[in-house]
Amino acid sequence: MRRPVGLRLRAVLTTMALTATTGWILSMPTASAATGSATGYAAQNGGTTGGAGGQTVRATTGTEINEALCNRASTDTPVIIEVEGTINHGNTSDVSGDSCDVTDDLIDLKKVSNVTIVGVGRGAVFDQLGIHIRESRNIIIQNVTVRNVKKSGSPTSNGGDAISMESNVRNVWVDHTTLEASGGESEGFDGLFDMKNNTQYVTLSYSILRNSERGGLIGSSESDRSNSFITFHNNLYSNLNSRTPLLRGGTAHMFNNHYVGLVESGINSRAGARAKVENNYFEDSKDVLGTFYTDEAG
Template structure:
């Protein structure tokens, strides 16, 4: 017994020595330097809180960041990593552990959740080192600079992306960042802020993206349409060739951004994407909105923007600029609340708020930057007394909506509606049966554990659903029954298909979203 204890004690001492040597400093849970609460689409799908409530760790090397991730009890244990100094290839190495999956020469946030990385002190600079987020959820990156990440030449990191997200990523809030390159693809650089392969519920706010050939994309190809629900607000895009951003499929909300010196094309909505573009300021730029370099159309809704010295190309087979007099060709409903600064003040507001080490200020929606509240004990934690509608309802399901990316079918569908509309994350689309009753199902290729369902009715049809039964379609077992829409709970069940059978209604039901959750 004594020998076992001694071995464990010496092992702990060795781990602590290694963490100190690599630049990790542990502290008790305390107020983080992170400020504010997530905005935009990052507030949806259960919200984005990062490492709130977890231990705070100070890191001065990339290896130390990996050590902090690997030192957690599990891959989902909350942690706040405060970063100070320069992170580079010389101090960023792979670390192994049960709660991490890291690699050399890149900050790897892979197969993890509930993490905040925030720059503190004199600032955090990721120099030629990219941040890679993969198979992860509930991530906050705040108040850091990422610069000169290359995909070719030497050294290389993260495929040339400053921040790259791919493969089943959910709920990321990137805030008060400076993302910059020193040229385009010919010089070895790629995107500054990229999302691929089923990445959803992301917000980029109060950030500077500059001096790059490519600002960022949503979707790796015309067929990669599994991404979306991305908000871009109060950012500066400056001296960039294209992709500010490029949207392939999905929904993007672009508001109160300042675009300056965009050389080739700006917001490129294509392959069925829909962009809502509100109160932005575009100046000294070319083709700042439209569908470019493809014949697969995208769509946009425009409101309150200012176009100052913007030039437009003539339409062609693969060129469909929105200007010179941009008009909406779709509508996009936004599910969260937000305040719009007038477009005329956007350049000054963004100048005073955006970027790392710029005071972490935010706009109040009235063209007036506000300092963060120094008395906030932990601004990442939701205030239980805050009536802000962006705060998640405590009765709402928590976790990933399993219906996104699943399949769906039903007994019938009314004209103009679709089974797929109940799993697209868009409250403006819906399914209706061909009569007053019918069934709709969510299905997966393999057995999936579900214990909670949220039935959300389309606007104007609330209260139309009468009685219903929720059925395991594989066994025909009735999981539960009731009446009305809303959250439905039942014992955790592994199944491949779950069916909502509407047995009575007060009219024609219109189901906008049929959400499913493991817990």
């Protein structure tokens, strides 16, 4: 794979995406309780409802998020965790419980189901603390910012990914989020939105991904083709080097997205992948759609 030629960090004065009917749309809303229903592939396979119908818990620290997961009756008891404030390493500690498997260096949704994490009030910022979803299903993440998660340097979290999913994950809806870094791999960052090892039925909607070398991947290698049924719609991708996304195998649908300042490449469909790409807008970007850095075409 070619080395990146460097990032062009710049201010972006728009948070607009595209709609199928009217062209330009709304800016990102202020934080509020989760609303609406999952769209795209996350609405299939039985749908994605998160913690609907369960207890609502307010959290202002990472420890309180862990406690909300661990205090449930079981690993699949529905819960809505309303988050306000900055969540970081300093206020996140490990918690014990039969209904969770959490840690102190990331927000770990491991072997759980029926969970909503939603930013409310003044907003929720996960600062240098990534969100990891593993062997889980029916998860909603909404109205949050995840920024500057590192895999090297200090502190480290989640392998440098803002949000990552792996190992038999089903039905995840990530909506109205901002995922951002402050550079590339040489600065210690990795991907913003990664899926691997049999992750399916995921939607990323109305979100901003910016200022990173890597937007995200679907499949960790050319042989990891078990990930599929992913929707990306009404998102803004700004000042990224590549991977918007990198798709290895599987099926994905990208529509109504706005791409600005892609340095090396954009939607990279390879290794037998199938990407339906429609009604997107590419601005000041290179190699926006195709198969790149491999002979195995998508």
